[in-house]
Amino acid sequence: MVMLLAIVQKGGVDSLRSPVYTLGAPMKRIVILISGRGSNMEAIVRSCAEQRWAAQVVAVIANRPAAAGLAYAAERGIATAVIDHQVHAERAAFDAELARVIDGFAPDLLVLAGFMRILGADFVQHYAGRMLNIHPSLLPAFPGLHTHQRALAAGCKAVGATVHVVTPELDHGPIVLQSVVPVRPGDDEAALQARVLATEHTIYPLAVRWFIEGKLHVENGLVTQTDGASQVFL
Numbered sequence: 204m205v206m207l208l209a210i211v212q213k214g215g216v217d218s219l220r221s222p223v224y225t226l227g228a229p230m231k232r233i234v235i236l237i238s239g240r241g242s243n244m245e246a247i248v249r250s251c252a253e254q255r256w257a258a259q260v261v262a263v264i265a266n267r268p269a270a271a272g273l274a275y276a277a278e279r280g281i282a283t284a285v286i287d288h289q290v291h292a293e294r295a296a297f298d299a300e301l302a303r304v305i306d307g308f309a310p311d312l313l314v315l316a317g318f319m320r321i322l323g324a325d326f327v328q329h330y331a332g333r334m335l336n337i338h339p340s341l342l343p344a345f346p347g348l349h350t351h352q353r354a355l356a357a358g359c360k361a362v363g364a365t366v367h368v369v370t371p372e373l374d375h376g377p378i379v380l381q382s383v384v385p386v387r388p389g390d391d392e393a394a395l396q397a398r399v400l401a402t403e404h405t406i407y408p409l410a411v412r413w414f415i416e417g418k419l420h421v422e423n424g425l426v427t428q429t430d431g432a433s434q435v436f437l
């Protein structure tokens with residue numbers, strides 16, 4: 204009876220009617236950090252549900268109270284929190300409070316999705332090997348801000364986005380997956396931003412899924428996908 208109640212509470216009555224369900228499956232716990240719109244977060248939440256990953260987005264945390272993505276998460280019953288960087292003037296205090304709240308959700312994976320704060324080395328070390336980021340450039344080119352503008356100014360013929368493991372150095376770390384977007388005549392920053400963002404919504408959920416499924420092997424700073432899947436999206 205106790206067991207039955209546990210099932211009902213976890214999966215709802217519907218899971219008892221379904222002929223196939225798993226008891227005690229090790230669901231991986233994902234926490235996503237955002238600063239604004241949160242479209243990458245949305246893509247991950249949607250893929251997780253639609254593709255039935257053995258994972259759950261357990262919390263979405265923002266450093267800005269006005270981050271639009273918080274509403275999307277809350278509407279889907281995902282826990283949300285705001286750790287306002289303006290309240291914690293010192294970086295170390297902000298990082299410590301952020302880590303305290305994150306650790307309350309016991310994540311297996313921390314996903315930075317448009318999180319616009321630089322995180323200190325102690326914070327990064329604490330989540331070493333379980334934190335991913337997406338950056339809108341073909342790293343190691345153009346770390347930092349204004350990537351598309353800089354790529355246009357440099358005459359790049361292709362731009363893209365990179366999902367990478369987070370290391371203390373900004374926008375560095377082992378590269379998991381990249382998308383490549385050709386630059387067309389007449390492209391401006393907004394056009395590139397839109398086309399690259401569309402690819403981000405494909406590559407970030409895929410990279411997170413690989414992580415969840417234990418399919419990322421890192422050796423000497425180089426990441427291979429253990430099924431041999433392509434790590435470039437064209």
Ligand code: GRF
Nearest residue numbers: 240241242243317337338339
């Ligand atoms: C994305 O372009 C991401 O690569 C960059 O910030 C943007 C965030 O967009 N780090 P969103 O909040 O996921 O919509």
